[in-house]
Amino acid sequence: MGISADVKIPLEEENILLLPDPKDASEVISRLSSLLERKGYVKKSFCEAVLERELSLPTGLELEGKVHAAIPHADVEHVNTPSVALAVLSKPVVFRCMVEPEKELPVRLVFLLAMNEPKKQIELLQQVATILQDAALLDKLIASNSEREVMEALGIEV
């Protein structure tokens, strides 16, 4: 499925973070949220809503290889503009698994999803799912040394 060229998630270079030494999942979510908030894509309430949702409905996803991911998100009322912020972590942080919350996953890729029209945005989620199912692409993302390299790996025009 080498279709990274078709990936068109609403991700901007400024909304990518490469974090060498993240403390925990909450720190990653907070930092990603503030990027989207600065652009006006999400409301002030977004970050808190995502953190709270993560406690009862975690979003960690166990993938095929060694790299695991999480897709934290919140209810639509906290979002102004559909957008994505992405953190690439040099050291994993723990997210609990969506389908088995008692299971803790070491996560290296965090896609913070801001969605405001659920039915229309399955496309966004489908594109994220396509990325998650492309092992070669995940390796490239993890090995990226700059935000620009992440954009190039995803095939997004900058």
Add this chain to the structure above:
Amino acid sequence: MNQQRIKRILVACGTAIATSTLVAVLIKEEMAKRGIQVETRQCKATEVPSYSQDVDLIVSTTPVPTNLGKPVIQTLAFLTGVGKEDVLNQIEKILKEV
């Protein structure tokens, strides 16, 4: 075997926003390829008990009760691709038996 009847699947996720929609679309597509007509309904995981009466199968991406007298598949395969073929085979098998 009554393969003509349209089978009903309840698809649940945390908030019934995007995940269950994606899962529902993918199941419909894949079952159509296998010659099984499927109707889906979406709900939050917490709503599963009240929506489960008239469905043939429950598919969820978050934990749901499994004691509702209906087959339940809890899976992330439609997001992660892990074990997707197995899950589709399992869904097909269940729908052909009901």
